Amino acid sequence: MTTMTATPLDPALQSLVDARLDTIDRMLLGRVPRADRLGILREVESQIEELISQKDPANLGREDILAVLGQLDPPEGYLPEILPSSDVQMSATSPSTKSASQGKTPGGPAKKTGNTALLGGLMSLLSLIAIFLLTPVVLFIGFLVFPYMLFVLPVVAIVSFAFATTGLILGIKNFGQGAWPIIAVVTGGLTQLFSLALPLPLLLFLF
Amino acid sequence: MNLWETQLRKGLAELAVLAILAREEAYGYRIVEKLRVLDGLNLSESTVYPILTRLAREGALAIRTEASPAGPTRRYYRLTPEGRQKLRFLADNWRKVSGSMNSMLEGVFS
Numbered sequence: 373m374t375t376m377t378a379t380p381l382d383p384a385l386q387s388l389v390d391a392r393l394d395t396i397d398r399m400l401l402g403r404v405p406r407a408d409r410l411g412i413l414r415e416v417e418s419q420i421e422e423l424i425s426q427k428d429p430a431n432l433g434r435e436d437i438l439a440v441l442g443q444l445d446p447p448e449g450y451l452p453e454i455l456p457s458s459d460v461q462m463s464a465t466s467p468s469t470k471s472a473s474q475g476k477t478p479g480g481p482a483k484k485t486g487n488t489a490l491l492g493g494l495m496s497l498l499s500l501i502a503i504f505l506l507t508p509v510v511l512f513i514g515f516l517v518f519p520y521m522l523f524v525l526p527v528v529a530i531v532s533f534a535f536a537t538t539g540l541i542l543g544i545k546n547f548g549q550g551a552w553p554i555i556a557v558v559t560g561g562l563t564q565l566f567s568l569a570l571p572l573p574l575l576l577f578l579f
Numbered sequence: 580m581n582l583w584e585t586q587l588r589k590g591l592a593e594l595a596v597l598a599i600l601a602r603e604e605a606y607g608y609r610i611v612e613k614l615r616v617l618d619g620l621n622l623s624e625s626t627v628y629p630i631l632t633r634l635a636r637e638g639a640l641a642i643r644t645e646a647s648p649a650g651p652t653r654r655y656y657r658l659t660p661e662g663r664q665k666l667r668f669l670a671d672n673w674r675k676v677s678g679s680m681n682s683m684l685e686g687v688f689s
Contacts, residue, residue, distance in 0.1 A: 404629065405636070407632070407636055408629065408632040408633055408636060411628070411631070411632030411635065411636075412628045412629055412632050414654065415607040415608070415624070415628040415631065415632070415654070416624065416628065417651070418606070418607060418608065418651045418652070418653065418654065419607065419608040419611070419624060421650050421651035422608050422650050422651060424650075425650035425651070444624065445623050445624055445625035446625075449623075449625030449626075450625045450629065
């Protein structure tokens with residue numbers, strides 16, 4: 373990217389300006405429409421030239437350019453923040469603070485919430501299905517074929533309980549985010565109850 | 580500055596930009612300079628330039644380029660009829676909201 377100052381800058385100084393513009397360009401790439409990105413860069417470039425033009429061209433040095441760049445918002449300031457999608461293009465971080473933004477993209481946290489809710493629901497549901505499918509098989513083999521198979525029951529119970537508890541926690545954390553958290557809480561609770569009762573056949577066998 | 584304050588300022592930034600351009604056309608950095616000094620808004624280039632480019636893309640602003648004898652070519656922005664309409668809409672909303680909030684807060688801290 374090149375500037376169009378009345379007096380061209382020394383290449384070393386120009387590279388400082390270009391580096392800043394390139395960084396802003398990278399910050400905006402893929403986040404705002406191309407036309408907007410080019411427009412923003414044109415304005416920043418113009419502002420830099422405006423500020424440089426206020427300095428003595430005869431004694432313009434690296435420190436002057438760095439001072440000019442230091443007056444600008446940091447490149448992170450151009451990152452869109454968490455806003456409704458219609459406002460994504462206009463958003464940026466708090467400019468007056470000149471602090472780095474958090475770099476979060478719109479929709480990110482909501483998507484993450486949806487994923488964890490789904491994960492919780494699936495974990496609880498699978499643990500309940502597993503406990504219902506495995507228990508009859510283990511009991512059948514344990515009582516009719518191979519009694520020591522009943523020792524598998526506590527293992528099934530512990531694994532199901534752990535899965536159900538994790539699902540239940542995720543469900544509670546994401547409650548109100550659709551159907552999956554409800555599924556997680558209901559099936560997680562049921563699985564916990566069943567897994568607590570699961571070692572009973574083993575106790576009957578032992579005593 | 581907390582998130583609420585930041586979001587509030589950003590919400591008002593578009594209105595502020597349009598309001599400045601309703602009085603006269605101006606180039607990007609000049610708009611930033613005018614907004615920077617407004618108490619409470621503290622808007623700077625990283626907020627203003629994205630708004631300018633978006634409003635221009637949406638047809639609310641027209642752009643005219645002019646060579647500057649001292650420095651770079653300047654892009655002057657001015658309101659289009661669509662921009663003026665948008666400004667009126669935003670200003671009406673702002674007046675309603677600020678009026679309601681002011682009456683709600685009246686006497687709260689006395």
